[in-house]
Amino acid sequence: MNQQIQQLYTIASKPERRIIGLMSGTSLDGLDVALCQISGSGPATSVTLERFATIPYTDNLKVDIRTIFARPEIEFEQLCLLNPYIGQLHAQMILNCLQEWGLEPADIDIVASHGQTVYHAPKSQHRHDKFPNATLQIGDGDHIAAITGITTFSDFRQKHVAHGGEGAPLAVYGDYFMFSKSGQNRILLNMGGIANFTYLPASQDASAVFTTDTGPGNTLLDAFARRLLNKPYDENGQLAASGHVNSQLLDALKANLFFNAPFPKTTGPEVFNVSYVQAAQADSQTVDLSPADLMATLVQFSADTIVDAIRGIMQSGETYAVYMSGGGMHNPALTTAIQGQLPFCTFSQTNELGINGDAKEAVLFAVLANESLAGGNTSFGNRQGVPSVTMGKVSFPR
Ligand SMILES: Nc1ncnc2c1ncn2[C@@H]1O[C@H](COP(=O)(O)OP(=O)(O)OP(=O)(O)O)[C@@H](O)[C@H]1O
Numbered sequence: 001m002n003q004q005i006q007q008l009y010t011i012a013s014k015p016e017r018r019i020i021g022l023m024s025g026t027s028l029d030g031l032d033v034a035l036c037q038i039s040g041s042g043p044a045t046s047v048t049l050e051r052f053a054t055i056p057y058t059d060n061l062k063v064d065i066r067t068i069f070a071r072p073e074i075e076f077e078q079l080c081l082l083n084p085y086i087g088q089l090h091a092q093m094i095l096n097c098l099q100e101w102g103l104e105p106a107d108i109d110i111v112a113s114h115g116q117t118v119y120h121a122p123k124s125q126h127r128h129d130k131f132p133n134a135t136l137q138i139g140d141g142d143h144i145a146a147i148t149g150i151t152t153f154s155d156f157r158q159k160h161v162a163h164g165g166e167g168a169p170l171a172v173y174g175d176y177f178m179f180s181k182s183g184q185n186r187i188l189l190n191m192g193g194i195a196n197f198t199y200l201p202a203s204q205d206a207s208a209v210f211t212t213d214t215g216p217g218n219t220l221l222d223a224f225a226r227r228l229l230n231k232p233y234d235e236n237g238q239l240a241a242s243g244h245v246n247s248q249l250l251d252a253l254k255a256n257l258f259f260n261a262p263f264p265k266t267t268g269p270e271v272f273n274v275s276y277v278q279a280a281q282a283d284s285q286t287v288d289l290s291p292a293d294l295m296a297t298l299v300q301f302s303a304d305t306i307v308d309a310i311r312g313i314m315q316s317g318e319t320y321a322v323y324m325s326g327g328g329m330h331n332p333a334l335t336t337a338i339q340g341q342l343p344f345c346t347f348s349q350t351n352e353l354g355i356n357g358d359a360k361e362a363v364l365f366a367v368l369a370n371e372s373l374a375g376g377n378t379s380f381g382n383r384q385g386v387p388s389v390t391m392g393k394v395s396f397p398r
């Protein structure tokens with residue numbers, strides 16, 4: 001038998017595994033690296049987040065990724081070159097973290113790498129009848145395994161698509177395994193570039209849980225912070241807080257079929273981008289809006305669409321505990337606008353549940369790899385969007 005298969009079998013049989021989860025999201029701010037100690041599987045999964053770091057992307061890397069990111073037309077050569085390059089960079093970032101943490105590659109059982117999404121195209125968006133849902137992540141796992149010497153799981157989203165899903169959001173699996181609680185309706189609200197939430201009913205019924213994207217989280221705020229402030233984001237929502245919401249522009253921004261589509265659904269910066277806002281400004285005759293009013297309106301747009309989506313699962317007489325994660329939880333303009341509209345919800349961060357909200361998505365991929373190795377027995381029913389599958393492809397170092 002190939003020694004590496006024997007080693008994988010040994011790792012799968014261990015009572016606990018040390019898995020590094022990696023996530024690089026739509027904000028392109030950096031690589032989130034989460035070192036997790038994981039025992040059990042399925043609803044019995046237990047995760048201790050041992051270490052966490054975000055390794056910032058250099059400006060040059062951001063520029064390189066943006067040449068192919070969420071664009072319908074790109075230089076194919078650039079895509080081809082970036083696939084191994086990002087894998088190599090992510091591998092080096094892992095090695096740097098391990099050195100910083102006083103650990104060796106041999107101390108780690110598995111790397112679980114999301115990669116960099118470069119294009120996300122659910123059928124509802126691409127509208128080509130003959131083509132399925134599609135999504136593409138780069139930063140090849142073989143390169144990570146070869147450079148770190150650690151067996152690597154990657155490319156998690158294709159199995160989801162192969163079973164009828166849109167390839168996202170995958171958070172439902174990790175959220176259900178880690179955070180579901182009998183007797184409490186929970187909503188796990190992640191505000192990254194794109195916002196999404198997971199609904200975990202008090203019944204803990206696996207066939208009722210789902211995660212859905214709600215629309216933009218920070219992606220439009222960041223895009224306009226770059227243009228208006230020459231900064232990567234509007235720190236603490238300061239510019240937004242100094243402006244007033246323009247209701248004509250807000251209505252025009254909300255005029256998109258995505259917001260009426262049933263749960264679960266996904267979207268991305270392929271739709272919600274600078275051109276989208278400029279078109280809404282033209283339609284609503286608000287092209288001369290001040291930077292502060294524009295930013296205030298974009299915050300309200302993210303907040304309202306998050307609130308509307310959450311209201312979509314709320315039932316009268318019930319209360320809900322909302323646990324926030326993702327960079328948007330640090331933006332008071334955004335969190336205040338959300339909290340004021342949801343009186344039957346309590347709000348805190350996933351930190352209260354033992355997982356740093358900035359690390360939650362990286363932890364998710366560690367949990368998904370753990371499930372592929374040691375679980376796979378949970379039935380989520382027969383629903384589109386939450387197939388009962390395990391995900392991730394295996395790259396051996398040699
Ligand atoms: N102090 C702050 N004030 C305002 N915004 C902040 C602050 N800190 C973080 N953010 C926002 O959070 C973003 C980073 O969020 P996060 O790392 O969750 O995104 P991501 O993982 O790329 O997104 P996705 O969930 O789409 O994959 C920043 O780009 C910024 O918009």
Ligand SMILES: CC(=O)N[C@H]1[C@@H]2OC[C@@H](O2)[C@@H](O)[C@@H]1O[C@H](C)C(=O)O
Binds near residue numbers: 120192213
């Ligand atoms: C295609 C893609 O990369 N989608 C991301 C993105 O970032 C947030 C939101 O859009 C979510 O759908 C997803 O990531 C998380 C980790 C998920 O799959 O649950």
